[in-house]
Amino acid sequence: MIKTIISGIKAYFGAYSLISKLKLWKYFAIPMLISLVTAIIVFGSAYGLSDNVGAFISKIWIWDWGKETFSTISNFIGGLLIVVIGLILFKHIIMALSAPFMSPVSEKIEAHLTGNAPHSHRNTSFTQQLWRGIRINGRNLLMELLLTIPILLLKFIPVVNIFSTILLFMVQAYYAGFGNIDYTLERHFQYKESLLFVRKNRGLAIGNGIVFLLFLLIPIVGVILVLPLSVTAASKNTIEALQLKTPKIHG
Numbered sequence: 001m002i003k004t005i006i007s008g009i010k011a012y013f014g015a016y017s018l019i020s021k022l023k024l025w026k027y028f029a030i031p032m033l034i035s036l037v038t039a040i041i042v043f044g045s046a047y048g049l050s051d052n053v054g055a056f057i058s059k060i061w062i063w064d065w066g067k068e069t070f071s072t073i074s075n076f077i078g079g080l081l082i083v084v085i086g087l088i089l090f091k092h093i094i095m096a097l098s099a100p101f102m103s104p105v106s107e108k109i110e111a112h113l114t115g116n117a118p119h120s121h122r123n124t125s126f127t128q129q130l131w132r133g134i135r136i137n138g139r140n141l142l143m144e145l146l147l148t149i150p151i152l153l154l155k156f157i158p159v160v161n162i163f164s165t166i167l168l169f170m171v172q173a174y175y176a177g178f179g180n181i182d183y184t185l186e187r188h189f190q191y192k193e194s195l196l197f198v199r200k201n202r203g204l205a206i207g208n209g210i211v212f213l214l215f216l217l218i219p220i221v222g223v224i225l226v227l228p229l230s231v232t233a234a235s236k237n238t239i240e241a242l243q244l245k246t247p248k249i250h251g
Contacts, residue, residue, distance in 0.1 A: 001202065001203040002203070003203070004201065004204050005203045005204075005206050005210070006207060007204060008177065008203065008204040008205070008206065008207020008208040008209075008210070008234075008237055009207045009210060009211055011207075011208070011234070011237045012211050012229055012230075012233045014236070015228075015229045015230075015232040015236070016229065018109065018112075018232055018236070019232055022108055022109065022112055024105050024108060024228075024232070025228070027101055027104060027105045028101070028105070028227065028228040030098075031097075031101050031227045031228075032224045032225075032227065032228070035094045035098075035224060035226065035227055036220075036223055036224055038094050038097075039090060042089050042090045043086055045086070046083060046085070046086035049082050077152070077155055080152065080155065084148060084152065084168065084172075085145075085148075087172065087216070088141065088144050088145065088148065088172070088175075090216075091175075091176050091179065091212070092138075092140060092141040092175075092179065095133060095179035095180070096130075096133040096134045096136075096137040096138070096179075097130075098227060099129045099130055099134075100126045100127075100129040100133070102183040102227070102231050103129045103183050103187070105183070105231060105232070106183040106184045106231065106235040106238075107187065109235040109236065110239050113236065113239050114239065114243070129186060132182075132186050132191075133179075135191065136178075136179065136182050136194070140175045140178055140179060143175070144171060144172070144175045148168065148171060148172075151171065152164075169210075169213065170206060173205075173206045173207075173208075173209030173210045173212070173213055174202060174206050174209055175205075176208070176209035176212040176213060176230070177205030177208035177209035177210075177234060180205075180212070180230050180231050180233075180234035180235075181197075181201070181205055181237070181238050182198070183234070183235065184235050184238040184239060185197055185198075185238065188242060197241075201238075201241050204234075204238070204241060207237075208230060208233055208234045208237065211229075211230065212226055212230045215229070215230070
């Protein structure tokens, strides 16, 4: 899987030039706006709630001894919890709402790489693409939260909390890459077949998601450019994977 993770990361290196070559920047205008506005709302709200969550967690410790230490840890965990949940909400909201705009981009990249005419696969409407995006990202949001909460609880355990940080990052990366990959899969597979494809190619999803998350560390610019570059990189990887091995589809 390490090889495919590296492949997912390397796909970013040619993403900017491919966008420029195919003149795709105009398709990203609305998604970039969605990303910026969502980031302001989600992370602004998260910043305001972090202290309240920390104070709430600290109330669990009813004893006087060690209360100050537990309060300090609680404030850290509370802030981390809000940041992580905010990040999860941010990426799934922008991926779901941007689906109708990202699918045409992925389609043009596929046509360029394969030489196939557009709409040579399943042709869906704006509404269908939006619903697909909401369904996929809604499912991924639930799954990610179910995995993230237990991992965050491991933060209270010394030594183990180091490994939990890595695990948390990998989970976040996987579901970020999942959403980017599905913009291409939407034309090829139904919902269940898409889930199967991503599971079989989880390395590509993780690799794509790693860079996605690192982009968000860049103030403002990262939030604006993360979708164009990550979707382009994911489209390239997914098309190559489809050409190498297509999962068997039933029905």
